[in-house]
Amino acid sequence: MPKPIKTGVSDTLESTTQRDELIDALKKELSEKETLLSLNNDIASIRDKKEILKKIHPKLKKLFNTEDIFICVLDKKNDTLNPFLRVAGKNRIDYPGYENWMNSNFPIHDGFIDTILNAKKPIVFDIEEICNWSMAPGYIKISRAAGIAESLSKSLYHGGELIGILTLWSQQKNAFTAHHMSLIEKIADQVSVLIINILANEEIKTREKEKDILLSVSKELNSIRNKIELLPLLKKQFEELSFYSDVTIAKVDRNNQTFSAFLVNEESSRANHPGYAQMRDAHHNFPDGVFEVALHSEKPVVFDLQELVNRDNPLSYIKFLYENGTVEMVGISLRDRNREIGALFLFSGRRLSFTELQLSLVQGIGNQLGTVVANLLANDEISVRENEKSILLTLSNEIAAVRNKDDLFRVVSCNLKELFAMTGFAIGLVNDDRQTHSPYLFDLEDNICNHPDFLEIVSQKFDITDGLFDTVLNSDEPVSLYVDDLPSGSGTPAYVTFWKKMGIPLIIGVPLRVGETNLGVLFFHIDPDFVSALRNNLLKGVCAQISIALSNILANEKISKQLEEIRNYKEQLEEEKQYLQEEVSSGYSYSDIIGNGPEIQKVFHQLSQVSFTDSTVLILGETGTGKELVARAIHNSSPRREKLMVKVNCAAMPANLIESELFGHERGSFTGATERRIGKFELANHGTLFLDEIGEMPPELQVKLLRAIQEREIERVGGKSTIRIDVRIIAATNRDLQKEVDEGNFRRDLFYRLNVFPIVMPALRERKKDIPLLISHFINKYSKNTGKPVKVVSKKVMKQLIAYEWPGNVRELEHLMERTLLTTTTKSIKDVHLPLHNKQELRKALEDEYLKSHEENERDHIIRVLNKCNGKIYGPAGAADILRLRVSTLNSKIKKLGIKKNKMYR
Numbered sequence: 001m002p003k004p005i006k007t008g009v010s011d012t013l014e015s016t017t018q019r020d021e022l023i024d025a026l027k028k029e030l031s032e033k034e035t036l037l038s039l040n041n042d043i044a045s046i047r048d049k050k051e052i053l054k055k056i057h058p059k060l061k062k063l064f065n066t067e068d069i070f071i072c073v074l075d076k077k078n079d080t081l082n083p084f085l086r087v088a089g090k091n092r093i094d095y096p097g098y099e100n101w102m103n104s105n106f107p108i109h110d111g112f113i114d115t116i117l118n119a120k121k122p123i124v125f126d127i128e129e130i131c132n133w134s135m136a137p138g139y140i141k142i143s144r145a146a147g148i149a150e151s152l153s154k155s156l157y158h159g160g161e162l163i164g165i166l167t168l169w170s171q172q173k174n175a176f177t178a179h180h181m182s183l184i185e186k187i188a189d190q191v192s193v194l195i196i197n198i199l200a201n202e203e204i205k206t207r208e209k210e211k212d213i214l215l216s217v218s219k220e221l222n223s224i225r226n227k228i229e230l231l232p233l234l235k236k237q238f239e240e241l242s243f244y245s246d247v248t249i250a251k252v253d254r255n256n257q258t259f260s261a262f263l264v265n266e267e268s269s270r271a272n273h274p275g276y277a278q279m280r281d282a283h284h285n286f287p288d289g290v291f292e293v294a295l296h297s298e299k300p301v302v303f304d305l306q307e308l309v310n311r312d313n314p315l316s317y318i319k320f321l322y323e324n325g326t327v328e329m330v331g332i333s334l335r336d337r338n339r340e341i342g343a344l345f346l347f348s349g350r351r352l353s354f355t356e357l358q359l360s361l362v363q364g365i366g367n368q369l370g371t372v373v374a375n376l377l378a379n380d381e382i383s384v385r386e387n388e389k390s391i392l393l394t395l396s397n398e399i400a401a402v403r404n405k406d407d408l409f410r411v412v413s414c415n416l417k418e419l420f421a422m423t424g425f426a427i428g429l430v431n432d433d434r435q436t437h438s439p440y441l442f443d444l445e446d447n448i449c450n451h452p453d454f455l456e457i458v459s460q461k462f463d464i465t466d467g468l469f470d471t472v473l474n475s476d477e478p479v480s481l482y483v484d485d486l487p488s489g490s491g492t493p494a495y496v497t498f499w500k501k502m503g504i505p506l507i508i509g510v511p512l513r514v515g516e517t518n519l520g521v522l523f524f525h526i527d528p529d530f531v532s533a534l535r536n537n538l539l540k541g542v543c544a545q546i547s548i549a550l551s552n553i554l555a556n557e558k559i560s561k562q563l564e565e566i567r568n569y570k571e572q573l574e575e576e577k578q579y580l581q582e583e584v585s586s587g588y589s590y591s592d593i594i595g596n597g598p599e600i601q602k603v604f605h606q607l608s609q610v611s612f613t614d615s616t617v618l619i620l621g622e623t624g625t626g627k628e629l630v631a632r633a634i635h636n637s638s639p640r641r642e643k644l645m646v647k648v649n650c651a652a653m654p655a656n657l658i659e660s661e662l663f664g665h666e667r668g669s670f671t672g673a674t675e676r677r678i679g680k681f682e683l684a685n686h687g688t689l690f691l692d693e694i695g696e697m698p699p700e701l702q703v704k705l706l707r708a709i710q711e712r713e714i715e716r717v718g719g720k721s722t723i724r725i726d727v728r729i730i731a732a733t734n735r736d737l738q739k740e741v742d743e744g745n746f747r748r749d750l751f752y753r754l755n756v757f758p759i760v761m762p763a764l765r766e767r768k769k770d771i772p773l774l775i776s777h778f779i780n781k782y783s784k785n786t787g788k789p790v791k792v793v794s795k796k797v798m799k800q801l802i803a804y805e806w807p808g809n810v811r812e813l814e815h816l817m818e819r820t821l822l823t824t825t826t827k828s829i830k831d832v833h834l835p836l837h838n839k840q841e842l843r844k845a846l847e848d849e850y851l852k853s854h855e856e857n858e859r860d861h862i863i864r865v866l867n868k869c870n871g872k873i874y875g876p877a878g879a880a881d882i883l884r885l886r887v888s889t890l891n892s893k894i895k896k897l898g899i900k901k902n903k904m905y906r
Helices: 016-045 049-064 090-094 098-102 113-118 127-131 138-145 178-221 227-241 276-281 291-296 305-309 316-323 356-400 405-420 454-458 469-473 494-501 528-533 536-586 598-610 627-636 655-663 699-711 737-742 748-754 768-786 795-803 809-823 839-850 854-868 879-883 887-896
Strands: 068-075 080-087 123-126 150-158 161-170 246-252 258-264 283-285 301-304 328-336 339-348 424-430 436-443 479-482 506-514 517-525 617-620 645-649 688-692 728-733 757-760
Touching: 016 049, 016 178, 049 068, 049 080, 049 178, 068 178, 080 161, 113 150, 113 161, 123 127, 127 138, 150 178, 161 178, 227 246, 227 258, 227 356, 246 356, 258 276, 258 339, 258 356, 276 316, 291 328, 291 339, 301 305, 305 316, 328 356, 339 356, 356 536, 405 424, 405 436, 405 536, 424 536, 436 454, 436 517, 454 494, 469 479, 469 506, 469 517, 506 536, 517 536, 598 627, 598 757, 617 627, 627 645, 627 688, 627 728, 655 699, 699 748, 737 748, 768 795, 768 809, 854 879, 854 887, 879 887
Parallel strands: 617 728, 617 757, 645 688, 688 728
Antiparallel strands: 068 080, 068 161, 123 150, 150 161, 246 258, 246 339, 258 283, 301 328, 328 339, 424 436, 424 517, 479 506, 506 517
């Protein structure tokens, strides 16, 4: 007979025991059904999480015999599970770290959660077995340590969409049976509905609360007048939401390149950090990958600080926040009429702490806050402007009292250091050539001023287009220059290299100008952390005042310099007047060089070669040969003829006065120097200096003369500065300078410097054919002066004068003729009184003259005429015309008398 199949309560009971067991099972089944029915009714009426704990938790505990229930909601945007309902036994609550993970958000891709989500059916896990996984989640290990042995989980769906997980925990293994799996399957849909209902109710309440908060914030913001009142309001509103740890408002600085804190909570835990003040007051550059993201975004932006800190070169303020407990922050742009003015940042100590609804509230508050912050910034700006005006007015009064460079230094040094926290400054001035600039005024630290290279740097001139000075000079705004970023190399200005050597990190350059005129540049250095805090408008206003003062000082200095130049010109004109009067009285001119003989013609040829140059000329010759006349002829034919030719007779002055005479002296430089006097070098500037009797100059002065000629600069006796000169040197001497050099009486280097173009003046005894012309010239000259009607000399006198050796040369002849004219009473000179030392020689010379034949005299006469005509025979003013001979006749005589062409003037 086959064994009967069990069919539930309809089966026939074989024994009383079986009947009792069946009755218990029926009761349990009935109780479960009642519990499930009650659970279903309760779920329909529950509106918040508190009621879940009161009504649902006891029923789930009865059905599954566990106190540990965990419901999570899926956050698809962040791929996390967020806690919804957490109930745990006391032993778990007390376990270290258990409570924290129960309140944390969990990534869904950890091998455990994604297994549950992907399973359509309930699933049971052995916790100890999972702990042995190589990648076991940390919260599983904590749960095992807290006493959990097994879990039963079921994914929750609503309308076919995954919404979360329901998990039950047990302290015993094999605690969850197939029956329990069936039960959790039955209640899963009801729990899903419960979650959806509660979330919907919470969203409605949050929206209403959001509206209430925004309305409250709007009302309270209208009464805000300063940022001190703003912070308590924000703290009050955000603390009610319980999702942040601190709040900060950052503003865009005026340069639109940096941002800084506008509002911070001084009572936060971060305020106790040693670096808090520096971080609070710092100005941070952007874009930096964080601030401008929040600034430009239309919606709140959430930042994970751990991810930001792990980037290469993490931002200093991000590191500071992270090290002080901030894990996550949200930023929202603050705008006023679409103008981005800053950002509101909320900080949290845990990840994924900001919900969508909370972010929406943040955005609503941010929209209202933008206008308020803009108004507060405008009020601050007004206060700053008023303060700047007050400062500039005070500075203007101080500037008005500035009269010189020292006054300017005092005003600039005091005000700039106080207003802009500078550590040193320097003003570079555009020089008069408009091509270079030089340091003008500076106040720097001792280690800079005491550096060995400092004096060399401040004494130099630099090209105005050096790539840095002109950049600042042509800018309308202050320019920040990071010294390490400036180029290095051969073209780098020396002062930039010096900055680098001194370790100066940052230089601020501000142009100094009045109207369209660039005066120079103000350079100063400050701590780089404070560069963004510079009040550019105030800085520009201060520099405008400095520019005015600098312009006035430069104008005064220029006027003083011009007055000094006028005094110098006055002194020079007085010297020139006196000198010219002396020159006029001397009566010499270029026409005083008389002669047509070959010797003097050679001199004329040399004059034509050298006159139009600036070459130094050395005129050699005996006393009285006309060296000064030649010097004057060179000057009058040169491009310098419009300027003075100043003569210095080196033999006519005491040795102790020659230096003063040549180079001038300052007042009080020696006994008797009661006033300043310019020397002959300065008087002859751009003209010619004639050093007569140069061979008589003392050796100690020859060195100074050599230096003046070589360097083209002099220094007055008792003076402290050199004076540039442009003088042509003409020297003359009756000595044999080469012999003087050989004997050590004259410096060899000076001789070579002077002997550039030597001209040797012939003695009168070497050019006797010029004597008749000279006599005629002197007769005409002195007959006018004396009023004597003398026109000619007798043949006898002429022969005497030609025969005389003339040791005093032309000067002796001139003086003789002047003396003779004074004593002559007739119209012709018939007798002269020669200072003869050897009358026999004169008589012999005269006899030789008388013994010449007619042919010889005729031959000499024709040669003289030909020389005078420069060899020209025919035509007007030719020799034939002068001799009143036919050309053919003259040519025959020339041939007959043996006159060679090389004897004639060429």
